Amino acid sequence: MKYYFAPLEGVAGYIFRNAYVHHYGGADAYFTPFLSNPVLSSKERNDVLPENNAAAPLIPQILSNNAAYFLAIAATLREFGYDKVNLNLGCPSGTVVSKKRGAGFLSIPEKLDGFLYEIYSHCELSVSLKTRIGMESLEEWDGLIKIFAKYPFDELIIHPRLRCELYGGKVHRESFKKALDFFCEECGISTDRLVFNGDICSREDFFDLKEEFPEISKVMIGRGALKNPEIFKLLKHEKASVTPLRNDGSRLSEFIAFHDELFNAYTGIMFGEKPVLFKMKELWSWFTDYAGLDLRELKKIRKAGSLTDYSLAVKSVLQAKL
Ligand SMILES: Cc1cc2nc3c(=O)[nH]c(=O)nc-3n(C[C@H](O)[C@H](O)[C@H](O)COP(=O)(O)O)c2cc1C
Structure with a gap:
């Protein structure tokens, strides 16, 4: 296959x-x-x-x-x-x-x-x-x-x-x-x-x-x-269905590393904070369920007005799941 x-x-x-x-x-x-x-x-x-x-x-x-x-x-x-x-x-x-x-x-x-x-x-x-x-x-x-x-x-x-x-x-x-x-x-x-x-x-x-x-x-x-x-x-690999990321340290760390690579790479090629924020927030519409975010957590990320606020919001939301 x-x-x-x-x-x-x-x-x-x-x-x-x-x-x-x-x-x-x-x-x-x-x-x-x-x-x-x-x-x-x-x-x-x-x-x-x-x-x-x-x-x-x-x-x-x-x-x-x-x-x-x-x-x-x-x-x-x-x-x-x-x-x-x-x-x-x-x-x-x-x-x-x-x-x-x-x-x-x-x-x-x-x-x-x-x-x-x-x-x-x-x-x-x-x-x-x-x-x-x-x-x-x-x-x-x-x-x-x-x-x-x-x-x-x-x-x-x-x-x-x-x-x-x-x-x-x-x-x-x-x-x-x-x-x-x-x-x-x-x-x-x-x-x-x-x-x-x-x-x-x-x-x-x-x-x-x-x-x-x-x-x-x-x-x-x-x-x-x-x-x-x-x-x-x-x-x-015919693994069983995906279980929630919450409390699964190694899979959550992989997702955080994936997220951070995206964030750093977009920051490196885009001019200004706004396009990066827009891009990353857009990606969250796909990642929300996988990462197990609830509406309040998603709102926290979407509210971020600067790259620093964004990074802090993502960190606090994801680390709370470890
Ligand atoms: C955001 C988005 C962008 C897409 N861009 C393309 C594209 O550039 N070329 C293309 O052939 N299909 C594009 N598609 C269609 C997908 O490749 C795919 O055919 C469609 O989403 C159905 O497959 P899926 O249910 O596995 O997503 C896009 C779909 C989405 C949701």
């Missing part, structure tokens, strides 16, 4: 990924948030430069509906030494979708087909696809899988939700099943080229999925890794 760390724009840039692999790790591959500028911005460049990245293997993701732009980004990535890229066909954000990129590209299947033809004809890197199952209707999936089947994708990562569902409601496992039947039985494609993504946040979620699809050999996990950074180790 292979486990992938999902691309998480705004959260899991290189600073986060590095701290993550130093303290937790366990994923078999890490995907970067999307790159979209044909000439990479400095933020994008920093995120993929090999010397900035401890996570390996790292697979950069591209968001584009323009084959020339895609190929330009891929060429830069090749110069950096990458041999794989991933195409984003799932981003549901309004500004992306309105430009017919991400999930929006799924609404113009003929153009998507032409784009895939161009990139698979000319790209020197191996290209995987990460897709939703449509924009508005489950019926769109039937046409999309037929388009994907025409191309030698490295892997097809399926987040079985429609764009209109954003990240809510249940994933459509029946659509994933449709893809398995079509690609693996009708087209003879190996099951290890299909990757399931969506709502795996615990061992129970994973085993429930495996029970329904015993043939699955790869899953991608996003929010589950933010809500429980131990998730890959938990799944790989």
Whole structure:
């Protein structure tokens, strides 16, 4: 079984990924948030430069509906030494979708087909696809899988939700099943080229999925890794479900070290206290349950107006749990 760390724009840039692999790790591959500028911005460049990245293997993701732009980004990535890229066909954000990129590209299947033809004809890197199952209707999936089947994708990562569902409601496992039947039985494609993504946040979620699809050999996990950074180790080593961090000295110390590495690294690259405070407070919306914070403790952290106040608040909240 292979486990992938999902691309998480705004959260899991290189600073986060590095701290993550130093303290937790366990994923078999890490995907970067999307790159979209044909000439990479400095933020994008920093995120993929090999010397900035401890996570390996790292697979950069591209968001584009323009084959020339895609190929330009891929060429830069090749110069950096990458041999794989991933195409984003799932981003549901309004500004992306309105430009017919991400999930929006799924609404113009003929153009998507032409784009895939161009990139698979000319790209020197191996290209995987990460897709939703449509924009508005489950019926769109039937046409999309037929388009994907025409191309030698490295892997097809399926987040079985429609764009209109954003990240809510249940994933459509029946659509994933449709893809398995079509690609693996009708087209003879190996099951290890299909990757399931969506709502795996615990061992129970994973085993429930495996029970329904015993043939699955790869899953991608996003929010589950933010809500429980131990998730890959938990799944790989088949440990029992995570117990609360409270009173578990060594796991709590690891989490504090992870937190402190994030805090110090962001402080080192961001200008001024405000952006660091904003970033760290945002991360707490993912970490709260794992670290076992109650509302009062979370408020204490959120109230901090300076980096010193913030550090003191985090220290007092976390040390109280030792
Ligand atoms: C904060 C956030 C940022 C995301 N950024 C990206 C991205 O850059 N590229 C992408 O393909 N998907 C992105 N996604 C989607 C995730 O990679 C993943 O497909 C989705 O969250 C479902 O998987 P999960 O339930 O394991 O989180 C993002 C999701 C979240 C919550």
